[in-house]
Amino acid sequence: MPFWTACTLPRLASLALSLAKAKLATMRVISLSSLKGGVGKTTVTLGLASAAFARGLKTLVVDMDPQSDASTGMDVIVGRHLNISHLLASPRSSQVKNAIVPSGWTRSHKGTVDVLLGSPSAMAFDSPSLTKREIWRLEEILAAVEDDYDIVLIDCPPSLNGLTRMAWTASDRVAVVTEQGCSLSRRRNEHLEQLMSSGVVCHLGCNPSESL
Ligand SMILES: Nc1ncnc2c1ncn2[C@@H]1O[C@H](COP(=O)(O)OP(=O)(O)OP(=O)(O)O)[C@@H](O)[C@H]1O
Ligand SMILES: [Mg+2]
Numbered sequence: 001m002p003f004w005t006a007c008t009l010p011r012l013a014s015l016a017l018s019l020a021k022a023k024l025a026t027m028r029v030i031s032l033s034s035l036k037g038g039v040g041k042t043t044v045t046l047g048l049a050s051a052a053f054a055r056g057l058k059t060l061v062v063d064m065d066p067q068s069d070a071s072t073g074m075d076v077i078v079g080r081h082l083n084i085s086h087l088l089a090s091p092r093s094s095q096v097k098n099a100i101v102p103s104g105w106t107r108s109h110k111g112t113v114d115v116l117l118g119s120p121s122a123m124a125f126d127s128p129s130l131t132k133r134e135i136w137r138l139e140e141i142l143a144a145v146e147d148d149y150d151i152v153l154i155d156c157p158p159s160l161n162g163l164t165r166m167a168w169t170a171s172d173r174v175a176v177v178t179e180q181g182c183s184l185s186r187r188r189n190e191h192l193e194q195l196m197s198s199g200v201v202c203h204l205g206c207n208p209s210e211s212l
Contacts, residue, residue, distance in 0.1 A: 063118030075104025085121035093144035
C-alpha cells in the first residue's frame with residue numbers, strides 16, 4: 001500500500017488519473033486520508049472525482065466519514081438511499097449496487113460519477129480494534145463493483161480507527177493530505193507509527209513518481 005504525500009493537488013490529480021488510465025482493465029482504489037481534521041481531504045476527494053469525471057473515467061466516491069461532507073458535495077437528491085453503514089453491516093453484493101447512487105453532477109454532463117453515501121451511523125464501525133473479517137469489509141463491498149468503475153476515491157475520517165483502516169485495506173494507494181508548510185515526512189511517519197502499532201504492514205512510496 002504505497003503512500004503519496006509530497007504532492008500538489010494538480011500533481012496528485014495527474015498521478016491518480018494516469019494510474020487509472022494506465023490500467024483501465026483494473027479498478028483502482030485511492031484513499032484520501034489524514035490524521036488531522038480540516039486539512040482538505042474532502043476537497044481533494046471532490047477535486048479528483050471532478051477531474052476523473054471530466055476525463056471520462058467511470059468514477060465512484062465512497063464517503064467513509066460519518067460527517068458525510070463528500071456526500072453533500074456530490075449533490076445527490078435527498079432520498080431514502082442505503083448508505084455505507086448499511087453495507088458495512090451487511091456487505092451483500094445485491095445490496096451494494098442498490099446503495100450506489102448517481103451524483104447530481106451528471107444532470108448537466110454525461111458520464112459516470114456515483115456515490116456510496118456516508119452516514120453518522122458509520123460511527124458504529126469506527127472501533128480502534130477490528131477483527132480480521134471486519135477489516136476486509138470495504139474490500140468485500142468494492143469487489144461487487146470492480147467491473148463497473150475505473151477509479152474509486154475514498155474520503156476518510158480524520159482518524160486511524162476502524163473506518164480508515166477498512167478504507168486503506170481496500171485501497172491500491174493512500175494519499176495523505178497535509179496543510180502547506182507542514183512537515184510531510186513527519187505526518188507520513190505519524191501514520192506509519194500508528195499503523196504499525198496496530199499491526200498493519202504497509203509499503204511506503206516516498207516519491208509519487210516511483211509508485212507508478
Ligand atoms: N487548498 C485549499 N486552500 C484553501 N482552503 C481550502 C483548501 N482545501 C480545502 N480548503 C478549505 O478548508 C476547509 C476544510 O476542508 P475539507 O472539508 O476538505 O477538509 P477535511 O480534511 O475533509 O475536513 P474533515 O477532517 O473535517 O473531514 C473547507 O472550508 C475548505 O473549503
Ligand atoms: Mg472531510
